[in-house]
Amino acid sequence: MSLLIKDLHVSVVTETGDKPILRGVNLEIRPGEVHAIMGPNGSGKSTLAYSLAGHPKYTITSGAILLDGVDLVGMSVDERARQGLFLAMQYPVEIPGVSVANFLRTAKHAIDGQAPALRTWVKQVNQSLADMALDKEFAARSVNEGFSGGEKKRHEIVQLHLLNPRYAILDETDSGLDIDALRVVSEGVNRYAEAGDRGLLLITHYTRILRYIKPDFVHVFVDGQIVEQGDASLAERLEETGYEAWLGGSDAN
Amino acid sequence: MSGIEYLSITTVDTEPRTLMPFDHLSVYAKPNSAATLRLLYPGSGRFNGEVEIDLAEGARLTIISIQDWRPEAVAQLRYRINIGKDAELRHAVITLQGQWIQHETAVTYTGPGGRAELLGVYFAGAGQHLQHSVYIDHNQPNTTSLVDYRGALQGENARSSWVGEVSIRPEGIGTDTYESNKNLILSDGCRVDAVPNLEIETGEVRRAGHSATAGRFDDEQLFYLMSRGISPAEARRLVVQGFFASILARIGDSEDWMERINASVVLGV
Numbered sequence: 119m120s121l122l123i124k125d126l127h128v129s130v131v132t133e134t135g136d137k138p139i140l141r142g143v144n145l146e147i148r149p150g151e152v153h154a155i156m157g158p159n160g161s162g163k164s165t166l167a168y169s170l171a172g173h174p175k176y177t178i179t180s181g182a183i184l185l186d187g188v189d190l191v192g193m194s195v196d197e198r199a200r201q202g203l204f205l206a207m208q209y210p211v212e213i214p215g216v217s218v219a220n221f222l223r224t225a226k227h228a229i230d231g232q233a234p235a236l237r238t239w240v241k242q243v244n245q246s247l248a249d250m251a252l253d254k255e256f257a258a259r260s261v262n263e264g265f266s267g268g269e270k271k272r273h274e275i276v277q278l279h280l281l282n283p284r285y286a287i288l289d290e291t292d293s294g295l296d297i298d299a300l301r302v303v304s305e306g307v308n309r310y311a312e313a314g315d316r317g318l319l320l321i322t323h324y325t326r327i328l329r330y331i332k333p334d335f336v337h338v339f340v341d342g343q344i345v346e347q348g349d350a351s352l353a354e355r356l357e358e359t360g361y362e363a364w365l366g367g368s369d370a371n
Numbered sequence: 372m373s374g375i376e377y378l379s380i381t382t383v384d385t386e387p388r389t390l391m392p393f394d395h396l397s398v399y400a401k402p403n404s405a406a407t408l409r410l411l412y413p414g415s416g417r418f419n420g421e422v423e424i425d426l427a428e429g430a431r432l433t434i435i436s437i438q439d440w441r442p443e444a445v446a447q448l449r450y451r452i453n454i455g456k457d458a459e460l461r462h463a464v465i466t467l468q469g470q471w472i473q474h475e476t477a478v479t480y481t482g483p484g485g486r487a488e489l490l491g492v493y494f495a496g497a498g499q500h501l502q503h504s505v506y507i508d509h510n511q512p513n514t515t516s517l518v519d520y521r522g523a524l525q526g527e528n529a530r531s532s533w534v535g536e537v538s539i540r541p542e543g544i545g546t547d548t549y550e551s552n553k554n555l556i557l558s559d560g561c562r563v564d565a566v567p568n569l570e571i572e573t574g575e576v577r578r579a580g581h582s583a584t585a586g587r588f589d590d591e592q593l594f595y596l597m598s599r600g601i602s603p604a605e606a607r608r609l610v611v612q613g614f615f616a617s618i619l620a621r622i623g624d625s626e627d628w629m630e631r632i633n634a635s636v637v638l639g640v
Contacts, residue, residue: 171594171598172598173594174590174594194597194603195594195597195598196597196598196600196601196602196603196606198598199597199598199599199600200600204598204599205598207595207598210595211589211591211592211594211595212592213592213595213596213609213610213613214613214614214616214617215612215613215614215615215616215617216609216610216612216613216616220609221596221599221609224599224601224605224609225596225599225600225601228599228600228601228602228605229599229600260613277599281599281600
């Protein structure tokens with residue numbers, strides 16, 4: 119049982135041809151583990167997140183992504199999600215005219231393969247909203263439309279709770295959050311992880327979210343590869359030294 | 372009497388047959404009256420209709436024109452509307468299908484302070500050409516017009532034409548107007564023409580604006596929905612429903628009709 123990424127190579131289609139971004143990523147996340155990937159801007163961290171979720175802009179040229187033994191590579195975006203993968207996005211997308219309530223119910227129905235029981239579902243939604251310091255009226259708003267940066271990220275964590283995936287990737291969930299919102303979001307992530315059988319991958323640029331969510335493993339990501347691994351103390355070292363030591367001559371952008 | 376009177380007129384038999392070639396209806400809304408009028412145009416054949424509407428001072432009138440033609444129908448409809456002092460009109464056009472449908476709405480004001488809200492929803496299928504035009508003549512001071520038409524197109528040679536012609540006369544000081552047409556293109560082979568025109572003959576307006584768009588599904592929206600396990604077909608249905616949701620809410624007709632329209636706009640998406 120694990121989310122296993124094996125020698126993953128990914129290219130992005132550009133006007134001048136395919137451009138390789140990921141150059142052989144190897145990573146295994148077991149249930150109950152919290153991993154943090156840290157790296158400078160342009161190192162390919164978000165490409166990794168999008169590639170795992172199946173964004174059509176990115177092409178997996180070789181390698182495998184095994185979720186509890188099932189290869190996700192040939193699967194569509196929605197099939198991957200139904201296998202138990204969740205991506206909390208750095209830039210959640212606005213869907214005008216589709217209410218949060220309708221969206222959450224449709225997603226829950228799709229993930230579970232059956233409609234959620236109406237009575238308990240509404241309670242569950244309201245509880246999840248309250249946990250993230252969002253009021254009931256939030257459910258009537260259009261998905262991400264007119265949300266503040268903090269509301270968008272809290273809404274992602276509401277989904278994380280309600281859909282309760284086996285493996286979750288959080289792509290720069292800490293960016294754009296003030297200190298109070300960061301705490302609310304971090305506590306929400308910790309509640310998801312405390313079940314102990316969920317795998318979590320945090321992608322982040324800064325160490326500050328790691329003060330609230332303790333990683334078991336920290337990976338330094340540079341130029342489309344993991345270049346160093348360690349425990350939580352590696353993040354502290356990064357705080358002092360930055361990425362300088364690994365950046366010699368990198369042409370990533 | 373201040374209660375709302377509700378009137379629903381079905382212009383012709385719902386059975387498929389050749390319609391009357393011409394139909395003329397005249398509506399007068401008394402001073403300070405409030406009413407909703409629903410005009411239903413079903414059936415097939417060829418049809419030419421004209422509706423004249425006068426709103427007296429302070430009248431509030433909602434008109435819902437529902438084009439529920441069969442796919443082979445050819446129809447031309449004109450609404451000529453006069454809005455009295457401080458009267459309020461809400462006019463909604465819903466065009467579900469038809470081979471060639473031309474729907475024209477012309478508004479003039481007979482006193483200051485009148486307000487017109489013109490809403491449109493349409494869905495053009497393969498080989499269907501739906502035309503909507505709106506003419507608004509701000510010929511009185513402090514009048515308002517808000518125009519919002521939204522349509523979806525799907526199938527080979529599905530076509531929409533939209534013309535919005537707003538004139539602000541020298542006497543139309545204090546005018547507030549905004550017109551918008553948005554089109555969602557769901558497949559290859561569709562064509563959209565949108566022509567928002569604005570002619571301003573006075574500098575003293577509160578607002579005068581217009582916009583028109585035509586676009587495909589946003590891939591990022593579909594990715595976001597699918598990343599939550601939602602199938603591509605369901606994701607597209609959600610986006611289309613969302614596209615029409617705010618305008619349908621503003622039309623606010625009976626639930627039955629809204630269900631029917633919702634079913635039509637998502638059919639085959």
